[in-house]
Amino acid sequence: MDSLLAGLWAAIELVVTLDPDLVEITLRSLQVTVTAVVIAAFIGLPLGAWLTLTRFRLRRVTVAVLNALMGLPPVVVGLVLYVLLSRAGPFGVLDLLFTPTAMVIAQIVIVTPIVASLCHQATRELWFLYHDLLISMNTTKWQRIRTLLWDGRRALLTAVLTGFGRAIGEVGAIMIVGGNIDHVTRVLTTAIALEVGKGDFALALGLGLVLIALAVLINLAIHSLSRTEKEGTW
Amino acid sequence: MTKFSAIFAVVISLFLPVVAAADDMRMAVTTSFHNSGLADVLLPEIKKDLGLDVHLLVVGTGQALRLGRAGDVDAILVHSRKAEEEFVEKGFGTHRREIMYNDFVVIGPSADPAGVGGAKSAAAAFQKIAAAKTAFASRGDDSGTHRKERSLWNAAGLDDAGLDTGWYRASGSGMGATLNMASALNAYVFADRASWLNFGNKGELALLFAGDPVLFNQYAYIQVSPTRHPHVKKEQAAKLEEWLAGERAQQLIGGSEIAGETLFTPNAQPR
Amino acid sequence: MVEAEALFPVVLDDVSVYRKQTRVLGPLNIRFEQTGCTVLMGPNGAGKTTFLRLLHGLVRPREGKVVWALPPEQTYARQSFVFQTPIVMRRTVQDNIAYPLIVRGAGKRQGRQQADEWIDRVGLAHVAHKDAGVISGGERQKLALARALITAPDVLFLDEPSTNLDGASTRDIEALIQAVVRDGTRVFLATHDLGQARRLADNILFIHHGAILEHAECDAFFDHPATPEARSFLRGDILL
Numbered sequence: 086m087d088s089l090l091a092g093l094w095a096a097i098e099l100v101v102t103l104d105p106d107l108v109e110i111t112l113r114s115l116q117v118t119v120t121a122v123v124i125a126a127f128i129g130l131p132l133g134a135w136l137t138l139t140r141f142r143l144r145r146v147t148v149a150v151l152n153a154l155m156g157l158p159p160v161v162v163g164l165v166l167y168v169l170l171s172r173a174g175p176f177g178v179l180d181l182l183f184t185p186t187a188m189v190i191a192q193i194v195i196v197t198p199i200v201a202s203l204c205h206q207a208t209r210e211l212w213f214l215y216h217d218l219l220i221s222m223n224t225t226k227w228q229r230i231r232t233l234l235w236d237g238r239r240a241l242l243t244a245v246l247t248g249f250g251r252a253i254g255e256v257g258a259i260m261i262v263g264g265n266i267d268h269v270t271r272v273l274t275t276a277i278a279l280e281v282g283k284g285d286f287a288l289a290l291g292l293g294l295v296l297i298a299l300a301v302l303i304n305l306a307i308h309s310l311s312r313t314e315k316e317g318t319w
Numbered sequence: 320m321t322k323f324s325a326i327f328a329v330v331i332s333l334f335l336p337v338v339a340a341a342d343d344m345r346m347a348v349t350t351s352f353h354n355s356g357l358a359d360v361l362l363p364e365i366k367k368d369l370g371l372d373v374h375l376l377v378v379g380t381g382q383a384l385r386l387g388r389a390g391d392v393d394a395i396l397v398h399s400r401k402a403e404e405e406f407v408e409k410g411f412g413t414h415r416r417e418i419m420y421n422d423f424v425v426i427g428p429s430a431d432p433a434g435v436g437g438a439k440s441a442a443a444a445f446q447k448i449a450a451a452k453t454a455f456a457s458r459g460d461d462s463g464t465h466r467k468e469r470s471l472w473n474a475a476g477l478d479d480a481g482l483d484t485g486w487y488r489a490s491g492s493g494m495g496a497t498l499n500m501a502s503a504l505n506a507y508v509f510a511d512r513a514s515w516l517n518f519g520n521k522g523e524l525a526l527l528f529a530g531d532p533v534l535f536n537q538y539a540y541i542q543v544s545p546t547r548h549p550h551v552k553k554e555q556a557a558k559l560e561e562w563l564a565g566e567r568a569q570q571l572i573g574g575s576e577i578a579g580e581t582l583f584t585p586n587a588q589p590r
Numbered sequence: 591m592v593e594a595e596a597l598f599p600v601v602l603d604d605v606s607v608y609r610k611q612t613r614v615l616g617p618l619n620i621r622f623e624q625t626g627c628t629v630l631m632g633p634n635g636a637g638k639t640t641f642l643r644l645l646h647g648l649v650r651p652r653e654g655k656v657v658w659a660l661p662p663e664q665t666y667a668r669q670s671f672v673f674q675t676p677i678v679m680r681r682t683v684q685d686n687i688a689y690p691l692i693v694r695g696a697g698k699r700q701g702r703q704q705a706d707e708w709i710d711r712v713g714l715a716h717v718a719h720k721d722a723g724v725i726s727g728g729e730r731q732k733l734a735l736a737r738a739l740i741t742a743p744d745v746l747f748l749d750e751p752s753t754n755l756d757g758a759s760t761r762d763i764e765a766l767i768q769a770v771v772r773d774g775t776r777v778f779l780a781t782h783d784l785g786q787a788r789r790l791a792d793n794i795l796f797i798h799h800g801a802i803l804e805h806a807e808c809d810a811f812f813d814h815p816a817t818p819e820a821r822s823f824l825r826g827d828i829l830l
Contacts, residue, residue, distance in 0.1 A: 172390035172548060180550070182391050183345060183376065211680075218677040220648060223667045224693050232689075236680040266345075266374040279377075282495025283354060284502070284520030 092290020096298075099291055107292075111299065114272040117185055117259070118252045121192030122200075125252075126245050129197045133204025133244075134230040137212050148205060154198035162194050163261030170262060183264040188272070191258040196248035203244035208233040242311060246304055253300055273299070343372035344555040345392040347383035349463055350494045352396060352538065355421070355513030355582050360575050361568065368567070369558055379462030379493065387411055387541065390548030394556040398538045399463035412541035418563050419572050419583040420537045423467060425528035426498075426515055427453075427507035435507070441531040445475040452486045454506035458497050459489025467536070468509040474533070498524075511536060516577040538583075540564075563587065596659055597668060597744050598624040598776070600645065605654035607640055607800075615640045615800040617654065626792035627767070627777040629808075631784075633823060637800040638780035639674065642747045645778060646671050669745040670738035674753065676730040678722045683714055683729075686722045687736045694741065708736040713762065728759035735766060746770060748779040752786065764789060784824065788812060796820050 099107045136148060168174050170182040170190075181187045211233050219229050234241060256274035263270035265279060273296045280289035352358065358375055365371055376386060380397040387395045388411045396418070397403060406412050425435055425444050433451035438444035448455055449472075458465035472479035488506065490497040494514040501508035502522040510518075515526065540560055545553040562568055564587035572585040599621050606616030615637040622628065630638040643649040644656060647666050658665040670690075679686050687708055688701035696704075709718045712732040717725050722733060731751060738746060748767065752760040767790055771777050781787055787794060787808070794811040796804040796819075803817045815821045 172550065173388075177390070183374070215677060215679065217648060217671075217673055218679070221646060221666075221669075221671040221673075222690055222693055228693055232679075264374075264376040266376060269374050281499070282350070282493050284495055284499055284518040286520060 088286050088290065091287035092294060095287045095291030096294035097291075099295060107295065109268070110271050110273055110276050111295065113185065113270075114253060114274070114296075114299070117188045117272060118192060118249060121189045121252055122196055122245060122249045124189070125193050125196035125200050125248055128193070129200030129248070130204050130234055130241060130245075131230055132197075133201040133206075134208045134233045135226075136201070136205045137208040137233065138226055138229050148202075151198050151202045151205065155202050157195060157198065159191075159195055159255050159257035159259075160261065162191055163258030166191050166194070166258070166262045182262060183266060183270060185263070185270055187262040188259040188270060191262050192252045192255060195255060195258060196252050199248045199251060200244050203247060204234075204237075204241055207237045207240035207244065211237045238311075242307065246307065249303065250300055253303075254296065342370055342555060343374060344394065344552045344559065345374045345376060346559070347376045347378055347386045347392045347395045347397075349380050349383060349397050350377055351398070351421075351464060351511035351514050351536075353377040354494060354511075354517045355575070356517060356577060357513070357572065357575050357583065360571055361563075364567070364571060365559065365562060369562055371555055371559065373559065379458075379460050380464075380466070381461040384411075387543045390543060390551060392543060393552045394540060394542050394559060396538060396540050397463055398536050399466050400537060400539070402463075402466070403539050403541060407541060410547055411544055413544050414541070416540045416560055416564060416587065418538050418540050418587050419569075419585045420535050421512055421583045422529060423464070423534040423536055424510060424512050424515055424526050425507065426501065426510055426524050427527045428505045428523055429525040430523075431525075431527055433507065435527045438528055441471050441528065441533050442474040442476075444528045445471050445477070448507050449475065449477055449482070452483065454486050454488065454504045456497050456501040456504060456506045456508040457487060457489045458494065458509075459491045460493070462493075463536075464494060464509065464511060467534075471509070471533070512580075513577070513582045516580060516582070537586075564589065597665060598622065598659055600659070601657045602644075603654050603657065605644070605651045605656060607637075607644055607649055608652045613800060615644065616651070618802060620795075620802060620805065622776075624776060625774075627771045627779060627790050628793055628795055629787045629791035630778065630780040630795045630797060631782060631787055631823070632797035633782065636797045638797055639749050640800075641795075641797060642671070642749055642778055642780055646747050668743055669747065670741060670743040671747040672731075672734045672738045672749060672751055674749040676734035678725075678730055678733065681722060682719050683722050683725065683733055684709060684718045686733055687740055690737060690741045704740060705736075708740050712736045712766065728755050731755060731759065731763060735763060739766075739770060743775060745776045745778070748777065750781055751779070752781075752783065760786070784812075796823070798823075 136144065136151070166187065167182065169176050170179070170187055171177055172182070181190070215232070219232065224232070254274060256278055259272065260275050260278060263272070263275065265271050265275040273292055277289045277292045277296070280292065348358070353375065362373055365373055376383070376392060378386065380399045380402065383395045383397050384402055384406055386392045387406065403415050407415050425441070427433070427435055433447045433453045435444045435447050438447055457468060469479040472482070488500065488504065490500045494510060495518070497508060498510060498514065498518045499520055500506070502520050502524055505523050512529070540563055542553065542556040542560060543551045545551050569585035569587055572583045573581070575582055601621045602618045605618040606613050608614065630641055632638055640649055644651060646669055647662060648671070679689060681689070684702055684705050688705035691701040691704055692698065706718070709715055712735060714729060714732055714736070717729060722730070725733070735751065752763055755763070764786065767777060767779070779790060791808040793805065793807050795802060796811065796817070798819050804811060804815065804820050806816070811820070812824065815824055
């Protein structure tokens, strides 16, 4: 209990004084995760809807793989990306290792399957409902994808926010490919890991509470902006 | 739709490009060096004197060497002499430059059930721990500290790979995590002094044994070879080496303290 | 409706539809011409819905062919289908009705403008900007009809459009159907409401167990049904 209280106190102190380091790593956390989630949504949402609409031989396998990838261990993602982005690796010349871009790539890899899989589930139900109508109207596949994504936007927002939640709290992959460099690639989660390593549990907990508060705030903000919680609205 | 443009604007504003520093380089350092807080003293001075932003990657010695081998960093600052010499011999680094040393210490429960406090040497201390079969937390991560610990078990006439896992626990992680584990188990642990002094979760633990010259822990700076990795920033790395070995840095190193204790002894030789 | 001429006749030549190993429809040999309203009658499960879907291309025959006078890509785009249970999209009533225009490349504004005309015509103005999920069954049916008609289709398929509707709503919908038939739209309508069939049909297609038993002028069918099945159906007896 003592350390929890100390953590709470540390969090309050950090926030009230607008600690410049805290502001910096919080903004970087947001920058990395929001970028990654936006890109993952642009890939994952159409992919999920496409999987709903397309019948091909390996579809079941693809969907199963996608579902399995939702549980992809971040450390493995980080390691594979590290090997690829390392100077000694195939993409070494891009010089992306230990940059925020590398962290964004790692989070895209982690988040895209989540968004795609949840989108697939949501659009599948909707497609069951719309199937006859959209075929009758002679819609193209692209129009069907857009229609499912738009009309399923409420469930899809939840899918994207799930991805956001996973990404903002992720540490394993971005630690490896970002390197946790102060003022360059340090974000909330890697800073927490660092403080735990130093045995400074109060500061770690404080940062953790800031992280949780941030996630809650973002969710509330997006829900209220999109008014999805309003009664009778899809 | 305007709402979405508003959100989009916010998103875009998050992408404000990180202003690229005029001059920067990457250096892999060990956890123990970083935990000492010395980096916080040196980095601003480096910036002031050289106009150089040094980006630190804080990892174990093993990983630091691997980063250097792959050319992912421009220089490394580690403490594992044998591995460093091999690194340079194989052409991954230009040369090895000794900068400073600190020392390793044996930490354990303040009650000291194994009686480590009265040991004559580090090897004897390790023998006592093994004989008492009291809990011992090891890094187990092939870091410089872990390699040192293994050599001490061997010096004590024990096979470090054959130790009874009933009391010998390998955390497989960094110094901080291992100290946390030792604190939770009230176990003995082998650590560098800096990490120990800066550790915030000491619990019942206390420093029990130190001072055997075998525990001295030499840090060396190695530039990653530009022959093997043409992209490394060799001018910056060379400038940093001269600065670290220079008078000002050596003074700063010798003068840094935690809780009134000096951590590092500078010992760079002028070239 | 000038181009509509080209869509007809539609010819079904020995067409059969199967579900698994069971033939649910056919063999059908029939031909439909351009004008009028054909009402499909028959007991539940006779194959009326399948017949409509077959004509519209939603169901593929295993045997035989449904041949419209134009190639499929030109045919189906000029048809609209109102399903038995109206499919309501998760948008406002207005956007539901505008949807087919948007799909055809109309701008959002233009689509909504035209949708508003139809909203007035079918009497949905009071719910135009509500989410379509909250409107009543009758309103859903009107929505589906407006959405089907907004593209000015040459052919309109209606699958029991007034099931579960009250008298007033049924009258509204029938009036609308009569109006579009007058305007030259070819209508195929499935119903087992005898009164509705009599009010709307130019000719009647009587289906039983997946086979066409009668194809006759409306009055002829009701006054002198040719088959015993049709006679007992009209009497209200259960057909087996």
